[in-house]
Amino acid sequence: MASSDKLPxxxxxxxxxxxxxxxxxKLADYSDVKGxxxxxPNGYAIWENMQRVLDGMFKETGHVNAYFPLLIPEEYLEREKDHVEGFKPQLAVVGYAGGAPLEKGQRYVIRPTSETIINRSFAKWIQSYRDLPMLMNQWANVMRWEMxxxxxxxxxxxxxxxxxxxxETDEQAQEETLRMLDVYRTFAEDYMAMPVLCGQKTESExxxxxxxxxxxEAMMQDKKALQAGTSHHLGQNFAKMFDTQFQGRDGKQHHAWQTSWGVSTRLIGALILTHSDDAGLVVPPKLADRQVVxxxxxxxxxxxxxxEKAxxxxxxxxxxxxxxSVDDDESKNPGFKYAEYELQGICLRIELGPKDLEKGTCVMVRRDAERDPAGKPKKEFVPLDQAVAHAQSTLDAMQKSLLEKAKAFRAANTFEVNSYDEMKKRADDGFLLAxxxxDAKVEKQIKEETGLTTRNRPFDLKQExxxxxxxxxxxxxxxxxxKAY
RNA sequence: CGGGGAGUGGCUCAGCCUGGUAGAGCACUUGGUUCGGGACCAAGGGGUCGCAGGUUCAAAUCCUGUCUCCCCGACCA
Known part of the structure; x- marks a missing residue:
């Protein structure tokens, strides 16, 4: 088969x-709908695995799932000034329904996020400090018009x-904000094998x-940053606009302190950009749909x-x-299959043929195995009675190794810079600590002149x-x- | 939204300049031979040429508009 079958x-x-x-x-395809x-199925399976793990983590931290409407009265968004300013350019609005145009005041936006409509419900459900904390999550689709x-x-x-x-309090909301950020960090590192910097965003971001x-924030293989998840302390901003109040221990009315936090299908993009190689997709075993073929x-x-043995x-x-899964399809050559499963990111390939039967072994090839100059990955010959144990330890090793590799890559592409000249020179080199x-004006100037944006101020970066x-x-x-995605 | 490129069977593209009833390779189907790194032979199926107008006896080809995708910027998870 020709080289045109290879990826760029x-x-x-x-x-x-x-x-x-x-x-x-086969992770995704374009549709006829713009953007x-x-x-x-191959992509959605990864998302389902992410959902399963994350949902478990949310439940463990006391959260429950609910579902709120896709359509939000336009007026809700307008109540919080910064909120509407931030989202206005990205809104899709339903202005026609039931066969007739909707008047202003009757129109709906398709949710870009749900703080507003959820607060309408929270305001009804919360009366007393005894109702707090209220810890909710929803799995949903959202829409943001993008250029x-x-x-x-x-x-x-x-x-x-x-x-x-x-x-009930500012402090409790702050704790929650950081707790969930840490849940995201754990998920990114332990499951996605993707090291992340946890930290605070600047005012403008x-x-x-x-x-x-x-x-x-994670570093992709092209050294660009990707914001992989966010956690917000909302203060009482939305509570005040929607009257989300409770009677406190002091007998007085107080506005609730709130948080919101999210991760999206963008994580699939992050996964690809972190681990995959020129042969195709690489998925950490814990999130892989098919671990072994x-x-x-x-x-x-x-x-x-x-x-039979297979x-x-x-x-x-x-x-x-x-x-x-087992592949005994006779219409394709083994070589074709090897390439195909590498492309699709199956973690561990096992070959089982006549030579193996003779010796009572099988061949195992790790998706992230080292390759010789011809591009062929290293093969291991494993006795059949040890296959399961060996596969398990191999998958464990792969999960760890992917994280280590990504960590090493990030470390090798993170630099302290001490002058603006140096910063400009290294603009494409990775993470620059400066x-x-x-001042937001200076931040903007840097962005305009170099394309560099502030990512966050990492907690574990010593502040001197x-x-x-x-x-x-x-x-x-x-x-x-x-530089960032 | 600005600059650049591209839309022709599922994919990659030729044909367009110079209008005349749509091609190749790969993929797919069937049969056979193969099978440890992208196999081979034979026979088949599949396309309103992105979409909408216009010019013309005649449009994939010329003109106008529009949509989508890719690359580079500005906005964003």
């Missing part, structure tokens, strides 16, 4: 590699979860209507025997809790005073600058 390499054209990989691995995508879209990373409609909580916004090799009687082996894998005086790289003004500590 990351070095050749990173964007094209990304787009083609998604389509060839919207179809998530195909430029990219599969998974930015689409007009996307799937996400949005957590919304109410608390915060959520419209929030008091403070925190984010997890057993490919039957051979012909005639030998093939029949290999097939199904027996698959049954053992299933018993051990692994997600496995002093900045905190210094001088702003642009103005020379005092700076409380370094903040992360980077």
């Amino acid at each position: 390499t990351r070095a050749e054209n990173f964007s094209e590699w990304y787009v083609e990989l998604i389509q060839r691995a 919207c995508m179809v998530i195909r 430029r879209t990219r599969l998974f990373l930015r689409t007009t409609e996307f799937l996400w979860q949005e957590g919304h909580t109410c608390h 915060k959520f419209p209507g929030a008091v403070r916004t925190y984010s997890i 057993i490919i039957v090799v051979g012909k005639g009687d030998e093939r029949t025997k290999a097939k 199904f027996a082996l698959a049954a053992d894998f299933k018993t051990a809790g692994l997600r496995v 002093h900045w005086n905190g 005073p210094g001088k702003c790289v642009v103005t020379g003004d005092p700076s409380p500590g370094r903040i992360v600058f980077s």
